[in-house]
Amino acid sequence: MAAMHEEQVLVVPRAVFESVGHFQGFLGNAAAYLPVLLDPRNTSYRPRAAVEEDPSFKQLIPYCVLAVRDAGGTPRYFAYTRGGGQGDARLRAKRSVGIGGHVSIVDGLHGDDASYEAGMRRELAEEVEIGTAWKGRIVGLINDETTPVGSVHLGIVHLLDLELPQVAAREAELVDGGFATLAELLADRDRFETWSQITLDALAAGQLA
Secondary structure: OOOOOOOEEEEEEHHHHHHHOOOOEEEOOHHHOHHHHOOOOOOEEEEHHHHOOOOOEEEEEEEEEEEEEOOOOOEEEEEEEEOOOOOOHHHOOOEEOOEOOOOEHHHOOOOOHHHHHHHHHHHHHHHEEEOOOEEEEEEEEEEOOOOHHHHOEEEEEEEEEEOOOOEEEOOOOEEEEEEEEHHHHHHOHHHEOHHHHHHHHHHHOOOOO
């Protein structure tokens, strides 16, 4: 019987990440890290099942926050709930403000910044349909060693500024999607996954600029 295809995901050794500087939570200075994290001499593609349980590697995860300003200039952020059958069982039924997922070998063999960008856009297009123009930029990194999920992942946070609030879920497991103010999201903070809590706190502190 032929072996089933196993997803190969982009990783860097934890030692490489820590060589630039270990941190916990949100860090706004991504510029110091990205040339190292996306250097093909440091990256590799490895079986997802293996690295999900191996904290000696960090899986690089694009984490896109979608924002739009209302008529009064107040920013509103897209949030949704991960359905009961979606992705990592450790994240199911949690609220989230991040869209994204793993960069895969299908996104580019070199494991460089072009491969990463392709993976970010593929994951974004798979999960949501954005029906308006947008501009995106990397605003920071998330590292969370307090959970099993966080210990094997490193989030690269993108802020996408949309012209209009036109976003619809493409995946059935992304439910209850819509835009809300930061105050509204913070009032519901306990229902959010850890990375989203870190993101909301960074927004509240003015760190996502």
